[in-house]
Amino acid sequence: MALLQPKTLKPMSTSEAIAYAVKQANVDVIAAYPITPQTIIVERLSEYVNNGELDAEYVAVESEHSAMSACVAASLTGARVFTSTASQGLALMHEVLYLASGLRCPIVMAIANRALSAPINIHCDHSDVMGSRDAGWIHIFAENGQQAYDRIFQAFRLAEDEDILLPVGVNIDGFFLSHAVEGIATMSDSEAAMFLPPRKAKYYLDSSMPMTFGAFALPDWYFEIKHQVAEVMERVPKKLAEVEELYYKMTGRIYGHVGAYRTEDAEVCLICAGSAAITAKSAVANLRSKGIKAGLLSIRLFRPFPVDSIIPHVKDAKALIVMDRAMSPGAPSAPIAQDMKAALYDSGLNIPVANFVYGLGGRDISVVDFENIVMKVMEDLKAGRPIGRGVRYWGLRK
Numbered sequence: 523m524a525l526l527q528p529k530t531l532k533p534m535s536t537s538e539a540i541a542y543a544v545k546q547a548n549v550d551v552i553a554a555y556p557i558t559p560q561t562i563i564v565e566r567l568s569e570y571v572n573n574g575e576l577d578a579e580y581v582a583v584e585s586e587h588s589a590m591s592a593c594v595a596a597s598l599t600g601a602r603v604f605t606s607t608a609s610q611g612l613a614l615m616h617e618v619l620y621l622a623s624g625l626r627c628p629i630v631m632a633i634a635n636r637a638l639s640a641p642i643n644i645h646c647d648h649s650d651v652m653g654s655r656d657a658g659w660i661h662i663f664a665e666n667g668q669q670a671y672d673r674i675f676q677a678f679r680l681a682e683d684e685d686i687l688l689p690v691g692v693n694i695d696g697f698f699l700s701h702a703v704e705g706i707a708t709m710s711d712s713e714a715a716m717f718l719p720p721r722k723a724k725y726y727l728d729s730s731m732p733m734t735f736g737a738f739a740l741p742d743w744y745f746e747i748k749h750q751v752a753e754v755m756e757r758v759p760k761k762l763a764e765v766e767e768l769y770y771k772m773t774g775r776i777y778g779h780v781g782a783y784r785t786e787d788a789e790v791c792l793i794c795a796g797s798a799a800i801t802a803k804s805a806v807a808n809l810r811s812k813g814i815k816a817g818l819l820s821i822r823l824f825r826p827f828p829v830d831s832i833i834p835h836v837k838d839a840k841a842l843i844v845m846d847r848a849m850s851p852g853a854p855s856a857p858i859a860q861d862m863k864a865a866l867y868d869s870g871l872n873i874p875v876a877n878f879v880y881g882l883g884g885r886d887i888s889v890v891d892f893e894n895i896v897m898k899v900m901e902d903l904k905a906g907r908p909i910g911r912g913v914r915y916w917g918l919r920k
Contacts, residue, residue, distance in 0.1 A: 531705025536667035541566035543674035546714035550601035553592040557611040559696040560634035586611035590618035597627035600726035609636035623658025628681035629689040636696040645884020646696040648848040661825040695797040755826040779828035781820035785835040788817025794845035795821040805892030874909035880916040
């Protein structure tokens with residue numbers, strides 16, 4: 523595939539960019555149940571179908587549980603399938619998420635990350651996806667609208683690869699990204715078709731060739747069948763890298779499993795996921811201008827957790843600061859910090875980890891906040907004080 527020239531940027535919100543990418547991906551079935559803040563995605567798709575711009579079945583269902591059930595059924599017929607949800611909607615899908623991965627359905631779903639009730643809150647945090655992180659889905663975090671647009675194509679290509687055949691969630695921060703407008707470099711429809719040809723399912727429901735999906739599995743085989751999902755997850759990093767390389771040759775854009783900024787000689791490295799990485803990057807730039815050796819590592823592939831891509835960037839740091847936009851009440855660390863600490867332990871590294879929970883329910887975090895967090899840890903390092911290893915809460919009123 524030849525490298526294509528940059529196109530004129532089209533102003534659109536991240537939600538509109540995702541819907542446009544799904545249209546260009548030429549999906550066969552869309553299951554839709556609107557929930558704030560993802561509603562715009564399925565609204566735009568309904569317009570594309572209604573206007574005849576997209577030849578797809580648009581299935582308006584009565585709940586998110588039904589939306590994912592419809593996706594599973596459609597995917598098993600060999601269709602290319604998409605849906606979108608957030609917050610309580612993802613929670614209501616929870617039971618069916620396991621069916622999608624267990625039946626090896628390459629569904630792609632955009633998740634506009636939002637807080638979970640109670641109390642009711644429509645704004646961003648990562649509690650929804652963290653509650654579903656062990657359902658056997660691949661999860662990718664986007665930091666801006668361009669990444670979200672690009673990742674939709676990559677998600678379909680990855681999900682439908684016969685060596686993978688797992689569902690993929692493309693996570694965008696609710697409102698911070700879903701409603702933010704930026705210039706998006708889009709592919710032409712023909713370019714999109716070149717990168718993502720129609721799905722050719724090897725096994726699918728066909729009355730002329732009867733097959734059974736979702737058969738009963740007793741103790742003699744259930745364990746082995748579930749283990750297959752874990753085996754596939756091990757292949758995902760390599761396969762995603764191959765998909766990204768193909769996409770790079772067409773668009774000139776590549777993101778990787780992690781986004782590293784000034785980590786080469788960083789004494790303290792911030793680690794986070796989603797749109798906060800953009801803010802943290804500005805904080806690191808400001809700190810570097812003051813002679814402070816800070817760095818940033820953005821987690822872009824969250825499931826499987828890309829340990830091999832992470833460790834080379836952090837192995838020489840004196841301390842890590844893991845920022846979690848979700849809680850894990852009663853656990854020794856919040857979700858990303860749990861993964862980081864396990865990754866360090868398995869790699870034989872004993873680097874202190876400071877874990878901060880921030881931004882729940884849409885509370886903002888600023889460049890200055892990130893600078894203050896880094897300075898707080900740097901002061902402890904210089905004074906020879908131990909880095910606090912318990913969960914701390916940044917921006918919490920007391």
